[in-house]
Amino acid sequence: MSDQSQSPGYAEAGRAEGSAVPAGSPGGVAPLIDESATYALRVNGRGEAVKAAWLGESLLYVLRERLGLAGSKNACEQGECGSCSVFVDGTLVCACCVLAADAVDADIVTVEGLAQGEALSDVQRCFVDEGAVQCGFCTPGLIVAVTDLLDRCPHAGDMEVREAISGNLCRCTGYGRIFAAVDAVRRRREARA
Amino acid sequence: MTVRALAAPAPPTPAAPTPTPAPPTPAAPGRPQLEATPGRVGESARRPDGIPKVKGQFAFSSDLWADGMLWGRTLRSPHPAARIRAVDTTAAARIPGVRAVLTAGDVPGKPCYGLEHADQPVFAGDVIRYQGEAVAAVAADHPEIAWRAAQAIAVDYEPHEPLTDAEAAITAPPIHPDGNVFRHLTITRGDPDATGDVTVEGTYEVGMQDQAFLGPESGMAIPSDDGGVELFISTQWLHVDRDQVAACLGLPVDRVRLTLAGVGGAFGAREDVSLQVHVCLLALKTGRPVKMVYSREESFFGHVHRHPARMSYRHTATRDGELVKVEARLLLDGGAYASSSTAVIANAACFAAGPYRVPNAVVDGWVVRTNNPPCGAMRGFGAVQACFGHESQMDKLAAALGVDPVELRLRNALRGGDELITGQRLTGTAPAREVIEAAAAHPLPPPPDPDADPMALPGGAGLTAERADVRRGVGFAVGFKNLMYSEGFDDYSTASVRLEEGPDGRPLATVHCAAAEVGQGFVTLAQQIVRSELGVERVVLRAADTQVGSAGSTSASRQTWMSGGAVQAACVAARDALLRRVAQARGVDFQGARRQLLTLRDGEVVHVEGVFRVPLVEALGGRPVEEVREYRHAPTLPLDDRGQGDAHVSYAFAAHRAVVDVDPELGLVRVVQIATGQDVGRALNPLQVTGQIEGGIAQGLGLAVMEEIVVTDGRVRNPSFTDYLIPTALDMPEVLATLIEQPEPGAPFGAKGVGEPPTISSTPAVVAAIRAATGLPLTRVPVSPEDIALARP
Ligand code: FES
Ligand code: FES
Numbered sequence: 001m002s003d004q005s006q007s008p009g010y011a012e013a014g015r016a017e018g019s020a021v022p023a024g025s026p027g028g029v030a031p032l033i034d035e036s037a038t039y040a041l042r043v044n045g046r047g048e049a050v051k052a053a054w055l056g057e058s059l060l061y062v063l064r065e066r067l068g069l070a071g072s073k074n075a076c077e078q079g080e081c082g083s084c085s086v087f088v089d090g091t092l093v094c095a096c097c098v099l100a101a102d103a104v105d106a107d108i109v110t111v112e113g114l115a116q117g118e119a120l121s122d123v124q125r126c127f128v129d130e131g132a133v134q135c136g137f138c139t140p141g142l143i144v145a146v147t148d149l150l151d152r153c154p155h156a157g158d159m160e161v162r163e164a165i166s167g168n169l170c171r172c173t174g175y176g177r178i179f180a181a182v183d184a185v186r187r188r189r190e191a192r193a
Numbered sequence: 194m195t196v197r198a199l200a201a202p203a204p205p206t207p208a209a210p211t212p213t214p215a216p217p218t219p220a221a222p223g224r225p226q227l228e229a230t231p232g233r234v235g236e237s238a239r240r241p242d243g244i245p246k247v248k249g250q251f252a253f254s255s256d257l258w259a260d261g262m263l264w265g266r267t268l269r270s271p272h273p274a275a276r277i278r279a280v281d282t283t284a285a286a287r288i289p290g291v292r293a294v295l296t297a298g299d300v301p302g303k304p305c306y307g308l309e310h311a312d313q314p315v316f317a318g319d320v321i322r323y324q325g326e327a328v329a330a331v332a333a334d335h336p337e338i339a340w341r342a343a344q345a346i347a348v349d350y351e352p353h354e355p356l357t358d359a360e361a362a363i364t365a366p367p368i369h370p371d372g373n374v375f376r377h378l379t380i381t382r383g384d385p386d387a388t389g390d391v392t393v394e395g396t397y398e399v400g401m402q403d404q405a406f407l408g409p410e411s412g413m414a415i416p417s418d419d420g421g422v423e424l425f426i427s428t429q430w431l432h433v434d435r436d437q438v439a440a441c442l443g444l445p446v447d448r449v450r451l452t453l454a455g456v457g458g459a460f461g462a463r464e465d466v467s468l469q470v471h472v473c474l475l476a477l478k479t480g481r482p483v484k485m486v487y488s489r490e491e492s493f494f495g496h497v498h499r500h501p502a503r504m505s506y507r508h509t510a511t512r513d514g515e516l517v518k519v520e521a522r523l524l525l526d527g528g529a530y531a532s533s534s535t536a537v538i539a540n541a542a543c544f545a546a547g548p549y550r551v552p553n554a555v556v557d558g559w560v561v562r563t564n565n566p567p568c569g570a571m572r573g574f575g576a577v578q579a580c581f582g583h584e585s586q587m588d589k590l591a592a593a594l595g596v597d598p599v600e601l602r603l604r605n606a607l608r609g610g611d612e613l614i615t616g617q618r619l620t621g622t623a624p625a626r627e628v629i630e631a632a633a634a635h636p637l638p639p640p641p642d643p644d645a646d647p648m649a650l651p652g653g654a655g656l657t658a659e660r661a662d663v664r665r666g667v668g669f670a671v672g673f674k675n676l677m678y679s680e681g682f683d684d685y686s687t688a689s690v691r692l693e694e695g696p697d698g699r700p701l702a703t704v705h706c707a708a709a710e711v712g713q714g715f716v717t718l719a720q721q722i723v724r725s726e727l728g729v730e731r732v733v734l735r736a737a738d739t740q741v742g743s744a745g746s747t748s749a750s751r752q753t754w755m756s757g758g759a760v761q762a763a764c765v766a767a768r769d770a771l772l773r774r775v776a777q778a779r780g781v782d783f784q785g786a787r788r789q790l791l792t793l794r795d796g797e798v799v800h801v802e803g804v805f806r807v808p809l810v811e812a813l814g815g816r817p818v819e820e821v822r823e824y825r826h827a828p829t830l831p832l833d834d835r836g837q838g839d840a841h842v843s844y845a846f847a848a849h850r851a852v853v854d855v856d857p858e859l860g861l862v863r864v865v866q867i868a869t870g871q872d873v874g875r876a877l878n879p880l881q882v883t884g885q886i887e888g889g890i891a892q893g894l895g896l897a898v899m900e901e902i903v904v905t906d907g908r909v910r911n912p913s914f915t916d917y918l919i920p921t922a923l924d925m926p927e928v929l930a931t932l933i934e935q936p937e938p939g940a941p942f943g944a945k946g947v948g949e950p951p952t953i954s955s956t957p958a959v960v961a962a963i964r965a966a967t968g969l970p971l972t973r974v975p976v977s978p979e980d981i982a983l984a985r986p
Binding site for chain 1: 884
């Protein structure tokens with residue numbers, strides 16, 4: 001039995017055949033990066049030029065690797081974990097599932113844009129105080145998701161909270177302290193209202 | 194060179210008032226320090242890394258960035274068993290932007306690595322033993338180019354039939370020169386022919402669980418001027434990584450320097466080397482920084498998993514429900530390489546009978562090599578598998594005797610002074626009864642509410658369950674395991690504590706310890722200990738690295754005890770040095786009992802007879818004191834050929850009661866509540882202990898009803914979070930926890946490790962509850978919907 005396999009083979013879900021090395025170009029390969037491809041993103045209120053990038057890059061990759069905004073995380077890069085949650089034009093999205101070049105003209109807000117300088121947002125503060133952070137890899141995504149939920153539905157009930165963050169996986173906490181943090185934010189906001 | 198800092202540097206620098214997307218900040222490569230948050234031992238101090246983590250400024254190993262860095266990528270075998278006839282890298286190397294392509298022939302040092310036995314090749318040379326085994330690695334300018342280059346490597350495989358049955362592996366022709374049996378051990382206690390009034394038998398299986406930490410395997414290697422390499426990495430044990438990496442690179446250990454980069458969870462999966470050697474080889478080959486980040490899919494192939502187990506049990510008891518004898522045969526599938534298999538089977542065997550008085554026992558434990566994915570450490574480490582077996586048996590026995598399952602457990606629960614099946618006497622605290630009583634004492638949830646949100650029914654958002662069909666069940670389980678390393682291992686940790694006048698004129702303590710912070714909160718605890726021991730409020734933690742001695746692994750629930758002990762010992766030594774300095778300066782006799790005359794209290798060196806008091810900074814006299822200490826736990830011994838011996842140091846106990854709602858038609862389960870009692874020795878940070886308990890229970894629940902790496906013919910079928918499910922916020926029930934605080938003699942501050950016990954008996958408790966709701970035997974975890982819906986009692 002013989003098998004001339006050229007693929008890494010272990011499934012590689014989501015990688016189309018078409019993304020394999022194009023034949024017929026010099027050296028068998030077309031250059032990946034189009035030096036003339038330039039676009040601008042607006043992130044946390046600031047214009048950012050993205051130059052000489054591969055147009056296949058996700059918003060998550062561009063934020064993390066080109067703009068130095070590594071707060072959004074990369075736990076799955078296939079829309080399953082929520083660790084990459086950001087706002088695009090006010091809508092909560094998985095940055096790993098958005099092409100960066102598609103987010104031109106949009107207002108992008110990342111976890112880095114939520115604190116006011118040194119002052120933590122109430123969601124951030126309550127996550128720290130209530131013990132909702134362990135390894136912290138899920139944390140930025142959850143901060144963004146909880147911010148979104150409580151801004152949209154200030155009176156969200158427990159089941160709504162659970163449902164709203166059920167797309168944000170956390171492997172460390174069992175969510176107990178995260179629920180406590182969300183409760184604490186609601187209490188603070190109610191006390192202030 | 195510009196390298197992104199590994200954590201938000203402290204003290205915090207004033208930031209611009211408007212949100213600033215920080216471009217990669219120039220910073221010394223990875224020497225951050227963590228500031229203290231207030232709180233002493235016993236208080237719920239907040240994590241010092243909490244603020245950078247919520248701001249998205251804490252740098253995990255996948256966040257590192259350096260000028261001119263390249264991206265590494267691994268090529269892995271699609272076959273679980275094959276011979277490699279040829280590897281052709283020419284096409285890959287020709288791709289523009291590709292800087293290096295490495296295969297087995299490019300490993301300058303030892304060709305293999307491994308935690309206990311170096312049996313795993315850095316790159317497979319001629320034999321493939323599992324699907325996903327590394328064959329080559331590439332470095333390129335962009336991750337996509339690296340991926341395409343890996344695709345372009347032509348490997349000529351000759352696949353053959355994989356050996357996938359653990360039972361068959363015992364006698365099958367060896368698939369590795371070291372043979373197929375990693376370890377076979379027997380424990381024989383008392384009279385193997387002892388008889389009783391009642392006997393129950395059962396066979397149980399545990400599927401392959403994944404640690405599924407969220408932060409993917411990742412790291413960056415930077416070549417250094419001396420021909421060595423600097424590696425920033427997420428790991429559980431820097432020094433054992435360093436030793437393995439240096440051996441494979443053919444470099445002396447002092448030219449391989451490791452620094453802990455932010456770790457996104459571990460749970461055992463980062464004990465073994467994954468990309469460490471590959472990324473260093475690529476950096477040395479190209480002379481440039483190289484970053485590697487596994488995709489989630491590659492992560493499922495890149496680390497070891499929890500051993501799947503097949504276990505046969507026979508329990509014999511008197512008619513009064515006293516255990517007479519436990520017989521067990523445990524077979525663990527270790528997969529292709531040894532990893533920590535030999536220690537995992539020892540644990541499974543030692544704890545096979547559970548936390549009960551068992552005068553007679555025969556345990557036959559096997560762990561074998563197959564062409565399945567390699568298995569090793571995961572939270573609970575062998576005790577998890579055994580607990581599902583012995584607790585299923587205890588319920589069977591309770592049913593056979595017609596006694597309450599909790600009552601049966603109480604009747605047999607271990608107490609201080611009892612002997613284990615290994616003949617070791619329990620000399621420390623053993624609150625098995627107390628954890629059982631505490632778990633059972635929690636209030637049960639109210640009965641199912643006919644008006645409840647349908648989201649709360651089994652199946653949740655699917656809104657599939659008929660309320661009238663839902664059945665409730667309650668189940669109970671108890672377990673225990675060893676803390677720290679066993680069987681004679683030289684287990685120690687090192688810490689240094691430096692006391693000096695800080696830049697602000699106040700006393701400052703700096704801790705340096707290589708203990709890996711993986712989320713558990715050692716960084717918080719280390720600072721609490723220093724505050725308690727030295728009364729110094731400002732405590733900073735240097736980055737964990739290999740510039741200080743080994744702290745051992747962040748595993749086996751050991752860092753609170755071991756590295757906590759090392760930090761405490763270094764504090765005591767630093768305090769003594771300071772007091773001696775003051776004694777000398779003041780002409781005070783500091784010999785023998787006279788040492789007691791001086792103490793360090795509330796930031797002052799005080800003569801207890803009121804002769805003088807000196808503020809700490811003045812006592813230092815402009816010179817810091819710095820002390821390094823190694824901490825060792827009491828020695829342990831190997832097991833003898835009958836499996837007898839004082840192999841362990843200390844044990845932690847926990848009990849769980851689970852309440853579930855089941856839709857028997859669709860086989861759907863909702864866990865409604867989990868109540869627990871846990872032996873913690875002493876809770877040094879109650880908030881963090883609670884977090885460990887809740888998080889551990891989530892993983893136990895996952896193994897009970899959803900988590901399994903499905904492997905058929907040696908191939909993994911579900912390497913993604915789409916198909917490998919871990920509990921979400923909708924799956925987790927209310928958790929009620931009681932901490933049993935009985936300070937452990939000999940343990941620093943009396944504290945026991947708390948990470949693993951929550952994961953051990955939560956699984957069998959959930960399954961027992963499903964059995965109670967359905968009447969089904971359910972002998973395998975995870976319990977799938979088909980196991981319920983397609984079975985009839
Ligand atoms: S990284 Fe985007 S959802 Fe997981
Ligand atoms: S804190 Fe580690 S994944 Fe949530």
